[in-house]
Amino acid sequence: MSYGLVIFAQIAQMFVLMAVGVLLFRTGRMGTAGAKDLGSLLLYVVIPVVIVRSLWTERSEETTAVIVETFFLSLALLVLAIVVSRLVFRRDGLLAFSAAFSNAGFVGIPLVQAALGEGAVIYIVCMIGWLNALQASVGVLMITGDGASVRPRAIATNPIIISFALGLALYAVGAPEPAFVGDVLATIAGLNTPAAMIVCGSYLAQARLRDFSESRGVWAVCGVRLVVVPLLTLLLLAVLPWGHGVVGLALLIAAAAPTGANVAIYAAQYDGDYKTAVLTVCTTTILSIISLPLLISLGAAAL
Template structure:
């Protein structure tokens, strides 16, 4: 499993490198990258999610999906509490950005390609539960954390997002067992296949705009990345391994989603609410690069814990 993750993350790193080259050679501008990012988030990701529900109804799938909802909520709640313990408020420190980055992952951009590569449609099927819980919490706690004010109107907007609509429609087609016509299913299948390369190239273009030398000198970034990519995921792995009745696909899907690099959304929210968006972008860049090493390590550690506990 760990070797598979390493292989897939190396492929993603190469694709990210393609994105960096495209940015440096001006093939993709910053404005174009924003449009590509929207296309991935609002079209490609929802298609991948919807197509994961185009599968035969099985009771075990429903059971595992509901279990993933419950565990995802518990995991994200626990991670929020851990972030307040590990990232203490201090004068001159970007506490809110660091806490946000240590809690919220790129579970869509990085999570979907990885889970799809390892567990295919069934893995993405379970991942939709994590993504649903993630969206509900990030648009409440996450927005409040970065903005410094309560804005519960954002919660309502979550239910109109393409991702949630795709999950809702997907659930209907799954439970009613509505199968798409072959031509439509094949067309959406082609869109589904571009998810990984497009997501990684967009990440690469974003990384290319970061001041790498300056970023490498900020040791606080390493601390936040260490928390997000290794410490917190390993802490989460222990109870997940100890709890009985959890299938490996469910457990590993939640872990991969949790151990994915810091969410790019932190940068977007920081821009919107006047926070230090450069620092948020630096954490995102560092976390994305380091995750190539840390994701296989987290999986390997979980496999080891499964054997000894």
């Protein structure tokens, strides 16, 4: 089966899980508070465990080279996305945030696992770490326009950044992973896809059909997030001497993912346009069922 078909099949499964979230929210079985709690579980427990688990592996020259390579490549790709988004949305920081930062954790991880195998998550952990650091700094600056809003402590205490540092430390010292611990971590990591999609479904349940047709800015975000940034990412990966093969494909999947759910969290926290933030998450997620398989098929041929 081609990469594009694998991605399509995985996204289809994820949409079924999103439908569960919509149903739970619409029937009152899960409210806004419940969705927020589930999001906190993902942010503070599940995603950090996925990151630690992917880095807690046997040390080798090949793996070290991959970590170093993806560390710098991920930063370059995110800077590219930020610059492009800021150029397109000069007057709207929230839309720039939405276009710049993908859902590399909630969506990227299960897609990479489905297309390239569970061990391939290590190729995108650096991007997830950088993405969260840049959201908490550059992203906050985009939304607020005020440098004083950026809090270094919030960046340093971000659970995903902490888990990335912990995972690197475990890898560096070559710490053995006890079988029992590995089983527990695997069980927790397995919650990522269903929990994340149910949360996305709760966002979708809050949007009205009329909202989608009335928000031109959201459609512009879709074009930048799902088409422009991924194509430029693919072009950069193709011309650079690094990031080819499965490494480049994994990075492309993460970079081409829809808008990250964190935009809604940051919008609520910093008095941004929460409604528009939710719409960008929902619309890009829905349209990604078309864009992602096509882009990944193109990437598989080019990389």
